[in-house]
Amino acid sequence: MDEVAAAAGVSRATVSRVINGAVSVAPAIRESVQRAIARTGYVPNVAARSLVTRRSDSVALVISEPERPDDHSFLNRIFTDPYFGRVTAGATGALRPHDVHLVVVPTDAADHHRVVRYLRQGHVDGVLLISSNEHDPLPAQVHALGIPAVLSSRPPGPLPVSYVDVDQRAGARLAAEHLLARGCREIATVSGPLDIPAGSERLAGFRSALPGLDIPAVTGDFTRAGGEAAAHALLDAHPSLDGLFVASDLMAEGALRAVQDRGRRVPSDVAVVGFDDSSAALECRPALTTVRQPVEEMAAEMAALLIAHIDDPGRSPRSVIFQPTLIRRDSA
Amino acid sequence: MDEVAAAAGVSRATVSRVINGAVSVAPAIRESVQRAIARTGYVPNVAARSLVTRRSDSVALVISEPERPDDHSFLNRIFTDPYFGRVTAGATGALRPHDVHLVVVPTDAADHHRVVRYLRQGHVDGVLLISSNEHDPLPAQVHALGIPAVLSSRPPGPLPVSYVDVDQRAGARLAAEHLLARGCREIATVSGPLDIPAGSERLAGFRSALPGLDIPAVTGDFTRAGGEAAAHALLDAHPSLDGLFVASDLMAEGALRAVQDRGRRVPSDVAVVGFDDSSAALECRPALTTVRQPVEEMAAEMAALLIAHIDDPGRSPRSVIFQPTLIRRDSA
């Protein structure tokens, strides 16, 4: 920096001002400084900058798994479920104009203390927290740290934290109404894990839209294999099933396979509706009719909220709920 | 830190020494400092530390896509192909004992200058670079920056950089020999893109192991859908095919679907061998016989090499080649 200042014949303070562009600098001087920067190839040292600004210009995307599976299976799930790619795309897109970087931090239970330490050390200015399990202690821990945070779903318990979510029940209702309108008589559902809202709420919403009907449900784990197993269980118990709501597209892909492996046709014998509208929906045979949640937009909103909280620590928490829509394709 | 020093009745220098544990400190003093740290909940400021140590204790995992697809599809591919989860798992596992963090940085062509700036700013001490395309300028750019780096495959051109790879040709040969030993007569292959070694080398190795045979090949893009389309093309042109080598498990999953959609049985009518031994191999029906590359171990080795280069900048580059093995399951 001294080199640049000398080359441009100004003080370091002025160099700093043209780089950060906050206060105005005489045009002629600004240009000569910019030339000097270009000539010397100067790049500011981020550590020195953060030390004084107390900003890292980075935020963490913490993907929390409250259990403690073996390392590989957890990371495999994250890097295999299209959901996380969509979140990353949406968040980075929204962060980019602010010149804020996204650090992806997957963490299982065994790792939580590491993440807490990481956050306390000031590596990032805030956190986007993907944590859905109701018993996950991480949201509360992060909140206790006092670091700005935005959650990806309603926090378990009364935590004063901003979050973004989709209207889970409304989405499930869309699926129920569609199946009903198609004329399905014997309807069942593959739900997600019941200790996470995307599991319990979608199930509750689905059942509440079908009053008077007894809706069998089997729980899956949001993986393709889990959906397949759950669908088999359902078909074993209810061979004449004709309508199926599966709480995620990935699970629906497995469910489709289960239905077809039994020689039943989709949608004529069994109509199947998924949830997400992820890339998995298009991989399905037949292409999946599904409830769309605008994950990229939701992640962008999370990022925008987080930036707002970082810029104004006193800002009061708020929640933003997105409305799902039904995407009709070929499976129902 | 001053607070801790005061509480323990020592200088800040001593507090720093017990935290970093490099030089020895009198046991009694060390304990009282540790108690003071625990009591005050003190956590060192990383920016201040990096400023003097010139270390960030982070390394980047840069996943480079030299083309410029739309953002979503690139991130979708990364977060959908099990390969990247395995790399992340292997690298974080090896980095953890060194207390080094992994920052995942996906980047397409439009983003390269951003990444270069990020690296120059000193956010990380080194980079693990996943870049396979021969025309990707990023490896050379990173090397020019002078920042320690390790590549995930042989660099295009004579770049003095360390890298880790699997013996691609040997792997393809394993597949060829297995198909031959099974008695396959009419053999074809779905290759990866030919401008990346995992595409061209596997194809070359496969053909070289089958001298005298004319081996039709269609190129896929390492996605499930790509593998499916390529297999259909092959089956259109060669309806009596009885052996198929597909250059990745994900593509093999699609190929299996193509074969079965045509009413041909696997492995009795058509034997299929994949490559990777990723989680996709087990999702296949029937379970996929495949060439295993130990991706987690390879990523761990990359991380170990990178740490070595960071600790000793003068260290000369080296390459570490892993040997693949054939995993026999049900598809061939």
Added chain:
DNA sequence: CTGAAAGCGCTTACAG
């Protein structure tokens, strides 16, 4: 609009 100076919170020779 610009510069001189202080200060961000650490680590690390250098003495002792």
Added chain:
DNA sequence: CTGAAAGCGCTTACAG
């Protein structure tokens, strides 16, 4: 083994 002091490379009141 420990402390006083310098210094890492920036930004930002404070004057002018």
